[in-house]
Amino acid sequence: MxxxxxxxxxxxxxxxxxxxxxxxxxxxxxxxxxxxxxxxxxxxxxxxxxxxxxxxxxxxxxxxxxxxxxxxQDIPVLPVADPQHPKPAEYQDEDLLDVVEAWEALHEAGSKITQRAWNTYVSRADDARETSAPAPDLEINGSRFWYRKTLLDWDKTRMGRGESPNAGRKKGSKDTTGPRIRPTAIARLAAAEGLLRALPNLPQAEMVKAIATTQNVTDRQALRILHEARANLGLPAPSPTEKK
Incomplete structure (x- = not known):
């Protein structure tokens, strides 16, 4: 710290x-x-x-x-006697915490976030706003630090399970039979259907690449999305020659 x-x-x-x-x-x-x-x-x-x-x-x-x-020697004394094990009464909003200390601070403040969940949050890209940790307040030689206040404010406003607009069934939902269709999946499927309508003669390999690139998925996922889009539109599967 x-x-x-x-x-x-x-x-x-x-x-x-x-x-x-x-x-x-x-x-x-x-x-x-x-x-x-x-x-x-x-x-x-x-x-x-x-x-x-x-x-x-x-x-x-x-x-x-x-x-x-x-x-x-007259060396200035730090405001906290032992910065590695400060007492709760000595905590300050502007204390800078590393990734492990950050989770410990959240846990001590009563947050329900698990250490495993926190590790997932900090491993995700900063632009994944709904599922990533707050941007670090300071970075030194590759190590990230957060102000204690930054973490506690983020925890108060972060979305819980099922609250994100990209989540499936909400926590506690009684509908356990319907498919867990996410808005992101719907958008990807709609994009594939639009491609099939606009360029019906485009080779499948190029369609797969186009879907993978524009929808940020793997080629394998893009092919699955394309198959589902064809089925929704009632289009036949491509010939064996075209698959190549």
Whole structure:
């Protein structure tokens, strides 16, 4: 966690502050030799992918006093004594949380979202607004961070199961016999039917490619959609030669 109001310093920035080249600072792991215990990394203990971050104000103070013994250095204290295990009373809306801390914050706030569901949300494209996590507030070397407030506001307004306009039967629906037809599927089928009407002589292979491209589906899905469209319009299947 990056506590609210703090400026994160990367390895590159730390090397700059201490007047070392990035490669030397990184390869020699100088943070282990230069930093006293009062300087705690912001990255989460146990993280699979570590992006090392420290508080810039602390590093600047240390760089200015590094000739002094550790016990004589006056290093600013972070607002949270232990940023990796803050107390609920110390939480701030502007705390920046990584992907795991983000779910933990949602869970602690009473959200019903499971960790598996959250992992699915964060793996989806940003343009899938109904089914993706909020856009990160900060990204550092490929690691995403969200303000605590961003997450809690998103959770209050996110759609539940069956509430998305692209969902099938709504949760609790008593109609369990009808097909789970989604608006997206209807639109794709209508597009295929329109193609058949507009270009009835277009080879099937080209129709499949056109449907796959315009409807963002695989060729196999496009072929299935095309077969269904033909059946709806009462059109015969193409000849074996045409299938090739």
């Amino acid at each position: 990056i506590p609210a109001g703090r400026t994160p310093a990367t390895v590159e920035r730390a090397a700059e502050i201490f007047g070392k080249s990035f490669n030397y600072f990184q390869n020699q792991r100088l943070w282990e030799k230069l930093f006293p215990a009062t300087i705690k990394a912001f990255h989460r203990a146990g993280a699979q992918r570590i992006v090392r971050l420290w508080d810039e104000e602390q590093l600047l103070a240390l760089a200015a006093q590094r000739e002094l013994p550790f016990d004589q």
